[in-house]
Structures are given as C-alpha cells and as structure tokens.
C-alpha cells in the first residue's frame with residue numbers, strides 16, 4: 001500500500017499574493033499603455049465595435065495566437081497531466097487530440113460566419129436573426145452556461161494550484177485572480193487582449209520547454225527519455241493500470257483513457273461551438289484570415305497539453321516512488337505542481353505559479369470579452385435599449401465584465417467548499433452544454449433546420465443527458481455523491497446522450513414541422529453600431545477608426561469570392577485533419593495494443609518537443625512577421641514622438657481639419673494622409 005502524498009507549499013504566501021496582484025496590476029498598466037499606443041498610432045479608439053471586434057482586421061498569426069491562449073485553460077495543463085498520471089502515455093494524446101479537432105472544425109464555421117453574417121458581433125445575434133426571440137433565449141442560456149463552466153474551471157484549477165504552491169487561501173485566490181484581468185480587459189477590449197494573450201502564450205511555452213528539457217535532458221534523477229521509460233516500467237510493476245494493455249503506462253490501449261477521450265471530445269465540442277469567444281475571434285479576424293488563423297491555432301495548440309502532460313504527468317509517475325497522490329488531489333489538478341517541484345524544486349514551483357497564472361488570466365480575459373458581448377448585444381441592445389449608442393454599449397460591456405467576475409469568484413468559492421474540483425467540471429461540461437452543439441452548428445450550415453427544432457432540441461437533449469448521467473450513476477453505484485457522479489461511466493453516458501440526442505431530435509422535428517428553407521438574408525442584414533459619439537469624444541474621425549467603415553461594393557464582392565473559394569477547400573482540409581487525429585493516428589495504436597519500446601518512446605517525446613518548436617514559430621514568430629510593417633511604423637512614430645520631431649498627426653484629425661484649427665501645417669497634412677493610407681493598408 002502506497003503512502004498518500006501530502007502537499008507543503010514551497011513558496012510563501014507573500015509570493016503568491018505578489019504574483020496574483022502584482023502581475024495582475026502590471027498587466028493592467030501594460031494594457032493602458034498598449035491601448036494608448038493603439039489609439040495614438042493606429043487610430044484604434046475603444047468604440048463599442050473596436051472593443052468587441054477589433055475592427056474586424058486581425059491577421060491569421062495573431063488570430064492563431066489568440067486561439068491558442070484562450071484555449072489554453074488551467075485544465076489544459078492540469079487535467080492533461082492528471083490523465084497522464086492516471087492512464088499513462090495515452091492520456092496526454094487523448095487530451096490533446098480530443099480538444100484540437102473542434103478548433104480545426106470550427107475553422108469551417110468561422111468561414112460560414114464571415115460569409116453569411118459579415119457584420120455580426122456575436123454568434124447569438126446570428127441565431128436571433130435567423131430564428132427570432134425564443135431560440136435566441138435558449139442559446140443565450142446555453143452559451144452563458146458554457147462561459148460559467150469554463151470560468152469556474154479556470155478559477156477552481158488556478159486557485160487550487162496557487163494554494164498548493166504558495167499557501168494563499170483558496171477563497172482569496174478565487175476573488176483576487178480576476179482583479180488584474182478585469183482591469184486589463186476593461187482598458188484594452190479584444191484587440192489589446194490579443195496582444196497580452198500573446199505574451200502569456202510566450203511564457204507558457206517557455207515554461208513547458210523548461211520542464212521538458214529538465215525531465216528528458218538535464219534532471220539528476222530522470223534526465224533522458226530512457227530513464228523516464230525505465231521508471232514508467234517500474235511504476236507499472238508497482239501498480240499496473242487496470243484496462244491498459246499489459247497494465248502498462250506505455251500504451252495507447254487504455255480502456256479508461258479511451259472513455260476519457262470520448263468525454264473530452266464531446267465536452268470540447270460544447271466549449272468551442274458554444275463559447276462566443278471563438279466566434280468573437282472569427283469576427284475580429286479579417287475575412288480571409290479567419291480560416292488559416294483557426295487551423296494554425298489548432299495545430300499549434302495540440303503540442304501544449306501533449307508535451308506538457310507527457311512531461312509533467314509522466315514525471316509525477318516516474319518520481320513518486322512508493323508514494324501516490326490522493327484522487328482528490330488528482331481531480332483538483334495537483335499532479336502538475338507536484339511533478340514541477342519534484343523536477344526543479346523551488347524554481348519549478350515559481351515557474352508553475354507563473355505558467356498557471358498566465359493560463360488562467362489569458363483564458364479569463366477571453367471569457368470576459370465573450371460574456372460582455374452577450375450582455376451588451378444579445379441582452380441589453382436586443383431587449384432593453386435597442387437604440388443604445390456606442391458609448392452606452394461600451395459602459396454596459398464594462399459593467400458586465402465586473403459583475404461577471406464577482407459572480408464567478410463567488411461561484412468558484414462555493415464549488416471549492418462543496419468539494420467540486422476542476423477535473424469534475426471538466427468531465428461534466430459536455431453533459432450540461434453539448435446538446436446545443438448540433439442545432440447551433442446547423443444554424444450556420446443547414447438551411448433546413450426550423451425554429452422548433454432549434455428551440456426544442458437543446459433543452460430536450462439536456463434533459464436526456466442529465467437523465468442518462470444520473471441513471472447510470474444510480475445503476476452503477478446506488479448513491480449520488482461527487483465521487484460516484486464524477487466517475488467515467490456516468491459521465492460517458494451523459495456526454496454521449498448530450499451530443500447525439502439532438503442529432504436525432506432536430507431532423508425529426510424539421511421533418512414533422514417542415515423545412516425552414518432559409519435564404520440567409522436576415523443574417524446578412526445585421527448592422528454595425530453607430531459609434532460616432534465615442535469617436536467624437538476621442539477627437540478622431542469615425543472613418544479613420546479601423547473597421548468602422550465597411551468595404552466598398554467591389555471590395556465586398558472580392559471578399560465574398562475569396563470566402564466562397566475558401567469554404568470548399570476548408571471543409572476538405574479540416575475534415576481530413578480531424579480524421580487524422582481521431583482515426584489514422586490513434587486507432588491502429590489502440591487496436592494493436594502496442595506497448596511502446598524504449599526507442600519508440602524516445603521518438604514520441606522528440607516529436608512532442610519538435611511540435612512545440614513549431615508552435616513557437618506559429619504563434620510567436622509568425623504574428624511578429626505578419627505585423628512587421630505595423631510594428632515598425634508604430635516604433636518609428638514613437639521614436640519621432642520621443643524626440644519631439646514629429647507633429648501629433650495621430651490625434652484623430654484629418655490634416656485639413658488640423659490646419660483649419662491651426663494645429664497643422666501643410667507638411668502635417670501629407671503625414672496625415674500617409675497615416676490614413678497606412679491604416680487602410682494594414683486593415
């Protein structure tokens with residue numbers, strides 16, 4: 001019988017509060033600077049359009065980086081390591097592939113959204129335009145449930161790690177973690193969060209490399225794939241894994257791992273297809289960049305949980321000796337911090353605290369933008385004040401961020417006291433939300449689905465999934481508690497029922513009540529908000545703010561032509577990539593019950609490390625390359641400003657107006673025009 005590992009925080013509480021509050025405020029300051037610079041040098045005023053759509057001009061590199069950062073939750077690092085610890089080498093793959101295919105498939109949805117509703121702010125607006133109020137309300141509920149679950153997982157996972165490593169109170173962590181991120185999201189809106197998210201991703205990648213090189217190259221106890229391999233063989237001798245081929249940790253043939261894979265796949269269909277954040281990013285992308293942005297983002301993201309868990313979850317097994325982590329600690333997400341401290345001691349604890357802080361805050365900021373756009377456009381503007389101007393909508397966006405953060409901190413604290421950890425929520429998410437995935441996707445893909453099918457199949461699917469989940473718990477265990485309801489089998493039943501029941505219900509209801517035969521016109525009629533007042537207050541001409549002026553007719557036609565061409569190509573490519581991750585790669589390995597040889601394991605680890613290098617290129621180097629002209633222009637203008645040699649042409653006046661008001665000289669006029677041209681060409 002192994003001893004249960006007890007945690008002693010290696011860092012001080014002062015360090016924990018310093019990271020949570022200090023880094024939070026530092027990012028808020030940085031965001032104030034970025035927002036100021038974007039306004040001064042790029043004319044990006046925080047109009048309501050800018051706050052939630054970034055002027056619809058973001059390029060694929062930055063879209064990919066934003067997808068990676070908002071899809072890298074605390075769970076991506078913690079839960080993936082937990083399943084590696086429980087099921088062995090298959091766990092990281094099942095986590096990573098089970099959450100990558102949805103991003104790849106979403107690329108297709110992103111194109112449809114751009115084609116069919118070019119002026120939409122949220123997915124829900126599109127639902128309303130097609131089906132009207134009843135269906136809109138159903139989807140508001142499902143989308144908000146998605147945001148509740150994701151935010152709760154961020155806070156429960158993040159606070160558990162902060163407590164285990166620094167000893168800060170879990171309640172305090174739940175309330176303090178959101179402060180900095182709310183501040184910086186308020187100042188920055190979606191565009192500025194794209195930029196800070198980029199920095200968060202850099203930190204996360206560097207920390208994963210640090211741990212990977214420690215475990216597989218430099219660590220005194222492990223230090224090579226061969227030694228890790230030997231330690232895994234010993235671990236399986238001490239406690240063979242039930243349901244794995246030969247009881248080994250070194251096989252993809254894992255029954256429980258496979259069950260987790262299905263649950264993971266289904267839950268993540270919900271958290272991508274029903275999270276407004278992913279539609280927000282598609283909306284923020286310039287039309288032709290949405291598809292490559294999502295494909296690059298998905299492929300780059302894969303390596304994060306895969307290598308992180310193949311390093312930390314596996315190192316926990318290799319280094320635990322005769323001890324073992326309690327199942328509560330595994331569910332709470334503490335495998336990763338345990339392994340990090342075992343590998344790198346004090347530095348491992350510091351690196352983990354930083355990495356988890358970055359993962360929680362960047363994903364949290366994406367949640368805030370998503371939720372605020374629902375409250376602003378889908379609740380306030382839709383039902384409370386349809387004539388609200390841009391200024392009022394910005395205020396509503398800000399208030400909803402603050403209220404959401406307070407409510408979610410309280411909810412996460414409640415979950416902590418109820419003994420519900422991040423791992424439980426992770427398995428549960430599909431049961432609660434995934435019945436809206438099929439009718440939601442069909443809103444953009446199938447002209448037949450009628451209003452009744454769209455309104456009824458999500459709640460009916462939810463009733464079926466809850467029944468399947470609870471009935472399986474009852475028949476398997478006879479009692480309901482966190483352990484029994486959180487077991488793999490009840491969760492599997494609930495998840496499968498959630499995703500698949502609407503696949504049957506929606507077509508049947510469409511057949512009974514008749515096809516809608518939708519012409520897509522009402523989606524195209526969605527209009528932008530009038531931000532004239534906000535721009536006037538910032539002394540900037542509205543037409544100079546990126547995204548405020550629509551394309552000319554010729555430009556729109558050209559965009560539609562490109563999007564139509566991309567639609568066919570994207571469907572083929574994304575379906576092929578999804579099949580490769582779901583069938584071509586794992587199924588032969590599962591079916592053959594192959595147990596890894598030492599050489600194969602070494603190759604597996606090397607591929608993981610190389611893939612993370614590709615990620616580094618895709619979401620760190622590529623966005624810089626793509627944005628090089630804007631970066632050089634902004635840096636040059638900052639230098640002019642600092643030297644006092646450049647007149648303030650970016651104060652939002654056209655040069656002729658500046659002249660009229662005595663602010664400009666003829667030389668400034670040509671600068672102003674150049675600036676405008678530059679903005680147009682960068683947009």
Ligand SMILES: NC(N)=O
Pocket residue numbers: 071072073075076099268
């Ligand atoms: N984003 C996920 N599922 O890690």
